[in-house]
Amino acid sequence: MKDHFTVHLEPLGKKVEVPEGTPLKDVLFSYGVEFPCGGKGICGGCRVKVLKGDVSFDERHRSLLEKLNLDFSWRLACQSYVTGDVTLEIGQFDTFILADSSPFLFKPQEGYGIAFDLGTTTMVTQLVNLKTGKVIGVETAVNPQAQHGADVISRIEYAVLQDGQATLTRLVREKFATMIHRLIRKAGGIAPEKIVVVGNTVMHHLFCGRDLTPMASYPFETPEGGACHFTPEELGLKTDDHTDIEFLPVLGSFVGSDILAGILATGMAESKDPLILVDLGTNGEIVVGNRDRILCASTAAGPAFEGTNIHMGMRATTGAISSVTRSEEAIRVHIIGNEKARGICGSGLIDAIAVFLETGKIDIGGRIKGESGRIDLTPEVFLTQKDIRELQLAKGAVASGIQILRETLGFAPEDIRNVYVSGAFGSFINLENTRRIGLLKYPADKIIKMGNTALLGAKMSLFENGDKIRDILQKTIHLSLETNPDFQDIFAENMIF
Amino acid sequence: MVDILEKLTIVVKRGKADKNSPYPPDLKGQDGADELTAEALKMGFTPDEVLQKALVKGMHLIGEDFSAGRAFVPEMLMAAKAMKAAMKHIEPFFKSGSVKQKGTVIMGTVQGDLHDIGKNLVAMMIEGAGWKVVDLGSDTSFEKFLAALEEYPDAIVGMSALLTTTMVNMKGITEKIKEVSPKTIVMVGGAPLSQDFCTQIGADFYSPDPQGATEYLDALVKSA
Ligand code: B1M
DSSP states (O other): OOOOEEEETTTTTEEEEEEEEEEHHHHHHHTTTTOOSSSSSSTTTEEEEEEOOOOOHHHHHHHHHHHHHTOEEEEEEGGGGGGGGGEEOOTOOOOOOOOOOOOOOOOOOOOEEEEEOSSSEEEEEEETTTOOOOOOEEEEEEEEGGGSSSHHHHHIIIIIIIHHHHHHHHHHHHHHHHHHHHHHHTTTTOSSEEEEEEOOOOHHHHHHOOOGGGGTTTOOOOOSSSEEEOOOOOGGSSSTTOOEEEOOOOOOOTHHHHHHHHHHTTGGOSSSEEEEEEEESSSSSSEEEOOOEEEEEEOOGGGGGGGTHHHHHOSSSSTTEEEEETTEEEEEEEEEESSSOOOOOHHHHHHHHHHHHHHTSTTTTTBBBBOOOOOESSSHHHHHHHHHHHHHHHHHHHHHHHHHHHHHHHOOOOOEEEEEEEETTTGGGOOHHHHHTTOOOOOGGEEEEEOOOOHHHHHHHHHOSSSSHHHHHHHHOOOOGOTTTTTTHHHHHHHHH | TTTTHHHHHHHHHHOOOOOOOOOOOOOOOOTHHHHHHHHHTTTTOOHHHHHHEEEHHHHHHHHHHHTTTTOOOHHHHHHHHHHHHHHHHHHHHHTTTSSSOOOOEEEEEEETOOOOOOHHOOOOOOOHHOOOOEOOSSBHHHHHHHHHHEEEEEEEEEEEOOOOTTTTTTHHHHHHHHOOOOOOOOEEEOOOOOHHHHHHTTTTEEEESSHHHHHHHHHHHOOO
């Protein structure tokens, strides 16, 4: 008899090995799954879908599902224990935020540390026991600044053109304090030794209260991107005075300390072989390099991967077509939550285009064959010609950025050992299709979905004395793609499928 | 005889610059815009006929496909390259005055912004519609527009912006242009813009795509 089983988390593609009888709650907690009712089984907020195998399932569990009007393909994570190998889908959470549970090497130390990933959209923090390296608490939240614009440029606009900088700083610091207080309270009131915060350049400036004006127009270079230290008092934290709070420095222009942390997480600065790190978000940050030299850039991919600007696009939540496959002549769609399709999210869009390129419905220039100018996926959901154009812009920008950085360093595609994909969206994509559409032109076995590398790197830096960060900063150069005269031609080539 | 102009129209639209260019794959080894233009002129077609009946027509067709979503940026850029290859043969006649252009358009991406691909496409289309284009590149300040206007006082000014933080710079530039030269027509475009924004900043015309811009310009010539 096996006493350990594998929990397979889809669509993250993560495998976790746990002892028999482990509460599912413990497994999912570190992935940012929330338990709104505190694990009583009454809110259904932690529901997961069983794709293969099963977890413990008893009469009580069954009646809870019935009360919640959920069919029996669902399980409530808070009521479940691991009893065998199982594959679960956890993509249906409306507030799904990517935390991180990757193992990493560390030097055990005394006390506790907190890693904080301050994203444009979401905020996630973990409390770490520095002796064991274990995550003992997680808090997630939506960035309250989002009410003043979804992307970094609209935050800059609000801060600079509408005089909203102080408001944005206050909002984010308040949320930060609330989350830290909760983490500490739930852990029984411990006093952290340090808190490491990472985020993109705009988040850095807004958190640290630095003037964003230089980030509003060319050359988008800020003189104030360095590390910022705070005392707990300055941030309104009711914690021990000795806690050192640091926002890690940015790498240049729009490439922030979330990417710095990502470089740390991939081990790029120590690797002999060249590596690539890609964050497939709206800003499309790209890093290429090895222990000799590292280049980074942002390619401004746009929000297509997040489903924005797509006619029936939506985030990866219930009702979204999250994958599309073809068997023989039939096209199959997978809908998150197995409900009626309401729209399509980024991963579904990539799959759909890959599939229709195969069937010939879309040609290599991106044109939909025939006169209708649309492709029906389900009776409700269809793709338009413009959706495909949006995807071409986004994938063309990312592919061009990678190509330019790689070529600048003199590496051929074969020289690259691994491509690490970070970010929430990156965790959901089908790698073969990513290659088929020419987004990441590398063999699938070289591509590694790494999840939240910003949080992982921030966590790793809790154990560091700063040498590794200094080493990365010294080796890394930001490349400004807008001054590259070949961008247009490379971009055009990379827009083709 | 008309055959060669039709052929030229097609290679411009399909983006076949010259015989050696590998694009598009199905026209490999065939004559491109470069060879066909030279040949048409040698056959006795006037430069103006070549321009109007082949080049402008080819660019117009690709512009229509682009507007309808049938073609996209790569195809447009290839068509523009083919047009450029043809223009090499026509340009000497502009200088000698035997071919007249419809007028001059000064184009630039606005100050603070370096997104120039959209602006380039529009510039190519306008040139392909028979206008002289003075392209000031990206990050264009009022001073640069003014200097160009001094050289071409009758020119129309076209501005592009891709950032919501830089499109606001169009307002100041438009106001200053109108101050020093009230008769100058200012045309604006770029992904984050709208008709409302255009009206707000006092510009004369907004187009969401290149086709709209060339049609507007052509209408100006007709009404003049
Ligand atoms: C005069 O009359 C007219 C009439 C019609 C006119 C006209 C004038 N001008 C345009 N038109 C119209 O006709 C054209 C053809 O139809 C159209 O032109 P467009 O320009 O709209 O369309 C082009 C043909 C194709 N479209 C494009 O070329 C833009 C595509 C995207 C992917 C994009 C690209 C390629 C780039 N970028 Co940038 N970039 C994005 C874009 C996201 C997206 N998916 O759209 C966008 C525009 N970028 C953005 C940002 C933030 C940035 N970019 C930056 C950099 C870059 C690259 C260098 C990587 C590259 C530009 C290369 C270059 N030489 O142009 C940075 C700043 C650069 C600078 N100094 O200006 C940076 C500031 C940050 C960064 N992450 O690096 C975003 C703006 C967000 C906002 N709220 O404003 C963005 C929407 C992506 C995003 N993050 O969401 C029409 O608008």
